[in-house]
Amino acid sequence: MKGELRIVLVGNPNTGKSTLFNRLTGLHQKVGNFAGVTVDKKTGYCKLPDGRVAEIVDLPGTYSLYPKSKDEVIVFEVLADRNNTAHPDIVVIVADASNLKRNLLLYTQVADLKIPVVIALNMIDLSRKAGTEINIDELALRLGVQIVPICARQGENIDQLKEAIAYTSSVPLQTDTIEVEALAPSLITKIKEELQVDLPYTALQLAHQHENVRFLTSAQSERIEELEQEFSFHSQKAQAAETIARYNFINDVLFDTVKFRPGAAKEETFSNKIDKILTHRVWGFTIFFAILLLIFQSIFAWSEYPMTLIEDLFIWLTSTAHEVLPAGVLTDLFVDGILAGLSGVLVFIPQIAILFAFISILEDTGYMARVTFMMDKIMRKVGLNGKSVVPLIGGFACAVPSIMSTRNIESWKDRIITIMVTPLVSCSARLPIYTILISLVVPDGEVAGILNLQALALMGMYLLSIVSAVIVAWVMKFLIHSGERGYFIMELPVYRMPRWSNVVYTMYEKVKAFVFEAGKVIVAISIILWVLASYGPPAKREALTAKYQSEQLRSRHTPEELESMEAAEKLETSYAGVIGKAIEPAIRPLGFDWKIGIALITSFAAREVFVGTMATIYSVSDDAQMESVRDKMRRAKKPDTGEPVFTFAVAFSLMIFYAFAMQCMSTLAIVYRETKSWKWPSIQLAYMTALAYIASFIVYNILK
Amino acid sequence: MKLSQLQPGQSGVIKEFTDLEMSIKLMEMGCLPGESIVVERFAPLGDPMAVTVSGYQLSLRKREASTIILQ
Structure with a gap:
């Protein structure tokens, strides 16, 4: 149209x-x-x-x-x-x-x-x-x-x-407001002349903003700068004079056209009454944390059912596709590459929708402005902003919708820092990794009679995530420079009922943006990972096929055993496996072998892939049987020394690695979308990987 | 007297500003010389503060409020 x-x-x-x-x-x-x-x-x-x-x-x-x-x-x-x-x-x-x-x-x-x-x-x-x-x-x-x-x-x-x-005429009919020329007479005349600007106010605005606006050539901008020097134009003073002149004009007009009925300011006091409670010294924070708890809870609890539904739908689609479509490379690519990638995108929809429903309600009612008001002092200390609170808390569920919600942070620097540290907050995808590794190495005992050791370890991982986010934010405060001077001159809008249609529309818009923008990248990377995991150097592959066709091997194992053995060896000889072996020297100081290396690579797509990859590598055909994955991992022995692979040190080193590492391409994709440049996702990937490597190295060597 | 020195419930009339750059932002938001301003409350941790000016509520940090001189 x-x-x-x-x-x-x-x-x-x-x-x-x-x-x-x-x-x-x-x-x-x-x-x-x-x-x-x-x-x-x-x-x-x-x-x-x-x-x-x-x-x-x-x-x-x-x-x-x-x-x-x-x-x-x-x-x-x-x-x-x-x-x-x-x-x-x-x-x-x-x-x-x-x-x-x-x-x-x-x-x-x-x-x-x-x-x-x-x-x-x-x-x-x-x-x-x-x-x-x-x-x-x-x-x-x-x-x-x-x-x-x-x-x-x-x-x-x-x-x-x-x-x-x-009915508006195509000619501007509005009356003049202030005498613009009077603010900088000769400068305005000169700019009008030399840059062929016909309006005095455009000329004045250009004098103020020539460094920012992009429709001027640098020669034009330099010329304006020269003219300003020549006529000793002081931008801030001129701006102040202009604002005062404009308000004088407005006051004149309003004096004749607006009448105030005294003693009727009801709406104002209503908002004030709410504020007395919602920004109260004690109740303010209590209510705020209660609301956060509710949001956190809903993202976990309410999204569980629809997420399972989406996953089930894709499992059904995958199996149907395998049955209906002719077997072959294209089918495999479509099912294991594209469909798997798509399910990785779509499964986040419920969490995104729920988080944004809450955020748009909080914004619409005017409560978000109060959260900012209450939290500004604390958050400012660590280089964040009052408005960073919501994305950080949302990060416990998923960094993707949380990073999308940083949009309402006006200060560019505050927003970038919030985006940079949000993925450190322990998201729900880390949970399966933590639970399997903790159950592997932490005894199921109790301390002081009530505290479960495993639960304590898990809580420790969550606390670590918050502490690290705060520290990194504080460091970045000194590293990231911006020309913007930090302000907190902010309107506190009156409380209003949320517009439900707006809430629904925000949900729709955010989900759509996520599916289309981030989805493109996620599907692309999924396909690459699929290729890496499905194909290998031809020579090795042929040897493998020959091995599994030999009668000698076939007679000794059941078909199921053969299938899982072959799957494991296929992975070993795939490009992903080759890369895993290639990076082994780099990750050995952290206590990881090449099999864990493969998991690190495949789970770059998403952290939850780790468990699935472990399952494949340790030849468990059914991913759902967590018990057997754990048992296999427990029995895994180093080939040279015969010691168990997953010791206390290795398990914790691995958990620390996942706590810090940017193992989530959805997040990178969304950071790219939100910052519209590869610079920030690259920095994020680099610093988080470095942090993960160093932290894992230290943890492994202390616990070893 | 600076705006930042007022207690909740107290009010004053804006006289001038001590910081030119800040004054532009404040004036754009309706904090003009001659305008009366009421301190409504401080944030739970003592900073920022909320004031009523030009018929609406504005929040600003104490450091920013200290650039507003009252009559």
Whole structure:
């Protein structure tokens, strides 16, 4: 579909901009990227009353055209650069009526860029309740724009807004706001002249932002810098003067058009009352931890059934495919490569959906802002942010949805550090590895009468994960540099009921993004791993086939025995096995042999593959029989000395390795998607592997 | 008197700022000279703080609040 005119939505955060976007576009929307940057671009289509189809683009929420985060730069770029692919015909300013003064600041800035504007005055009901009477006609007259009071949540007056958009003239009609030229007269004139900019405000904005915006050539940017030197332009002072001038204009306008009814501020006190409990010294943290426990519990408990269902479905698909499809390489590739990879992707859907349902409820109600408020001081100490708490806790279930949830951390540095340490938190995929290894080497005894030794060991692994995440975050605080100065000037929105449709939509959107974006990478790597594990150097393979066809061997073993023996030897002679042998010298200092090496390689796909690989290597045909895997592992002896392979030292070394190592390609894929570069997943892979290697080495040599 | 020195429930009128860069961010968020500001509460660990200004609630760190001088 192609729109006949383009409309962008601009507004402060928490003004209901996304809700309005959903109202206007329905479910006909897609998430892409603004050209060349890592900012999500939501686009949808809307049929106007006059029959035209409008393309609607949602811009990132911002309080001003002067960006505070890298995402916000895009707003000015889209509005000021006529060649930008998202440059609009009409701007819809979404303003919160209950907080009109601050919302109008952004309006006056956008208005001066002289693009036709319509104001959608949202939450008019809330502002009336709070005792504010806005004379909308008078305000529209003063500003020279159409103003449509709407209620995006209830969907009220959306049709009127569409009409207003349809009737908006293609020429900007808004009245001038402030005298822009007065702020830097000669500089503005010069920039207009030399860069062929026709608007004084665009020229002024370029003077402030020429280093950030990408539509200027470096020669142009340097020229602006020279001009600034020449006219001794002080960016911050000019910005302060501009903001004060704009608020003077706004105060003048609002003085004539807005009346306050005293003593009716009910909504405000209601939010305050809730805050007295939810951010209380004692109750605040108690309630917060209770909510976290609930989320944690639900991710584990509620997702169990659907996850089993998905797994069962794939087991059924796999066996059916093997029966129905002709045996051969293509079938094997499809079933053991692609299907196995797909099941690895889809099995995470329940956890992602549940985590994001909770997160969107917490965001929507306004509680997330309070969590940030309460946790900021602690998290700041270790280089994180109040908002890092939720992803870190979610990491106990799965790092994948948790890393996706770091989106709401505005500070780039805080977000990157959160992404970098989240995979250290002990996720559910490590659990099977820990349980099998602990049960192998830790006696099932009790300490002090009540504490089970095995449970203590398991708890130790979980505690270790938290401690390591905090320490690594603290170290990264000093290593990662960013030009952004850390701020915590944040709006605390009033408490509201969550919009359930929004909760469902967020779940849908996140699941979709995960399946398609991360899924591509996961399936690709699964296929590579399948090839590595199924094929081997031809010479070795032929020898193997010959060996298993010999009558001598066949007469001594049952067919089942032969099958499992052959499977084990096939793995040994596969490329994965060859690589396992090749890396053996590197992992021997950690106490691992080449068989564990194979498991390390195959479980790079996902940690839970470890147990399955162990099962294959120690020739257990049925993966479900954990008992027998454990017994086989227990009986495994070193060929040269005859000592058991899995000693206390080896088992703990292995657990420590899995605690730190980045053995999860889903996480790498999602980090790539979220940071849109291979730099961060590479650093993460490198530092976690190094950490794992060193920690395992130390543990093995101490316990040996 | 700095904003960071007020106790919950106390209020003041913004006079000026001591940090130009911070003042721009604060003014954009509605903390303008002449605007009255009420301290609502401090976070459980004493920092940051929540204030009401320009008809809505804003949270800011004490270090940031200390750049706001009251009348």
